[in-house]
Amino acid sequence: MAIVFERPKSLTQAEFHYCPGCTHGIIHRLVAEAIDTLGIEGRTVGVAPVGCAVFAYNYFNCDMIEAAHGRAPAVATGLKRANPESIVFTYQGDGDLASIGTAETVHSATRGENITIIFVNNAIYGMTGGQMAPTSLPGQVTQTSPYGRDTKTAGWPVRISELLATLEGPEYIERVAVNNVKNVNNAKRAIEKAFRNQVEGKGFSLVEVISSCPTNWGMTPKQALQWVDEKMIPYYPLGVYRDKSKGV
Amino acid sequence: MTKNILIAGFGGQGILFAGKFLAYKGLLEGRQVSWLPSYGPEMRGGTANCNIIVSDEPVGSPIVFEPDILIVMNRPSLDKYESEVVPGGLIMVDSAMVDREVERKDVSAVYIPATTLAAELGTPGLANMVLVGKLLKECPELAGGDIEAVLSKVISARHQDLSASNLNAIKKGMGY
């Protein structure tokens, strides 16, 4: 009997600790599939963040390092500069990448570091129990915005892909989602491209993945996926924000 | 022999370079030396000073607390450091820049209008080296040696064309 579906080689046998309905699992799988497809597992080094994906080092089969909160792009810079033949990726959430680590994100991008960043934007701090994130939507209720995010006092959500696309440094920036089959397939293509760019020496590639957090959003998994469509994507439009070699 | 030297003036007067010359000269003559600059946010125009020690013994503290030789290129430096010179020490004054005389009677004072002399040579920026030349004349322990060899060490390779004008300035001071 032909095997039509199996675990990517670049994932370990460890079981994910993610909540039911969380889309981190899908994104992990897409990253692992990209590594498998490109045949780079033996030279890939991943950087885990602080946040829900903190244990990513247990899940990816390649060499892994755990970074301090927000510092993953700096750690990746160190790894890549030390061993340019390595394929280095970071896997970061919105608090990590767009709040405490904004400087590291912007400057690794503007330097055009030849690294791959997978940015998981679910508009909330998940691991610490649902606080307001830099990407939480206006009016979004969280533990630290109990009356809804008030833009007068808490500011506006940060659109990282648009912001980074103003820089000359990045090679490739695309925002994708994983809330339906079509979007998952598109995210798979984008993530693979972000890794391929690095293999080809093209430079900084970031894929922003709009993700869902049913637990901290207080929704069922299905409602959460709908909320992505109805609320998240209108504020965070999907698409290619930079593709230098295609003149975008 | 140990000479604790303090050179002081405005930033931009070549204080640190003059000190570097004296330190390298000591080094090439097989002596122990140290060179310690003041450093600060003012790249030009602020106060600058430089501590140089040239000795036949290993140098202890590189900080010159009590100079044997004080070279001042502006009035505030004379006001600040005159009292710190050891009795019997030497104070050299750029008299084109300092409008008063040394008050102490227990030190030797030497006046030379170094800035004017340097301007006469067409190199107004080399008053520092005129003073260095004068020092080599006034202080027998520091005299002699191969001045051109020292200049070739302290002037970077791409500025070697400045060696001749530096040598001229030193000679001007020695001849004054």
Add this chain to the structure above:
Amino acid sequence: MAEKYLMKGNEALAEAAIRAGCRIYFGYPITPQTELAAYMAKRMPKIGGVFVQAESEIAAINMVYGAAAAGKRVMTSSSSPGISLKQEGISYLAGSDLPALIVNVQRGGPGLGGIQPSQSDYFQATKGGGHGDYHRIVLTPASVQEMADLTGLAFDLADKYRVPSMILADGTIGQMMEPVEIREEEPHVFEKPWALTGTQMKRPHNVVNSLYLDPEELEQTNIDRFARYAQIEASEARWEEYMMEDAEYCLVAFGIASRVAKNAVVSLRAKGIKAGLIRPITVWPFPKEALAKAADRVKGFLSVELSMGQMIEDVKLATGCRKPVALCSRAGGLIPGPDQIIAAAEELAGGR
């Protein structure tokens, strides 16, 4: 003997690091260590090395963390306020058992402080600095020659024990020029099977990490690390003794303070006071044994520091307070002069 050059302490350290096989440097500008970064910026591209001016000290130390994890000799340098920012990364290096060199060319503090030389980061350097139970090896050069010599040693010790090491210098030692001979030596090579160089599909994946949610497991990593620290304390303390054979009063000073203290020892002896000097070269591990032995013989200690008095606590601990320990210090960027040290020593000896 190789030719001696006049070099600034900061430059001598940079060149020595390159000779020791360091090809990766990450930094951020701050006075008075700027020459070190400038030297690296000039040299690294010519020798196939890496120089990155990071966006912050925090980014720089995390780049160090990445490159150290990749198994390479790597360093960063800064001065006091910047070193405070690096503490997070240093704690991660220690917690992940990664070797790296951090250089602190100290200036006066706290806060933005000043830019003149200081030794007031002693506590930060020797007692941890960042969060958690950890140490790093701390070497304190007292001359431009030692800026060079201790740098290679710092890399070797870091690699040997898998700990971050630090050169704790100050603005004076960094800025001054002295004749220096930088020895041509083959860098020592250490096996690093833990490095993140990619599995090459030949081994299980390596993980560099300091996160252990199971407290027993976390405790055990601390216990194991402290066993290594005990080895370091037993074998790596370094110090210099100056005129200690018959000394009745022992000055204790490191770095630039020890240079002034040496002059003071000579002057004190000329005045009939038998003074000597113990100069710690490592301040972690602190040369406890040397101090303890001296406490058997001398009548008192004088800790000479460029701070409000930090090392004095280690002097008291090492000597078990068996003899009086006095302090002679200046802070804020000032340096105690020989007269001040002599007066303090005379006061200490006053009761004789």
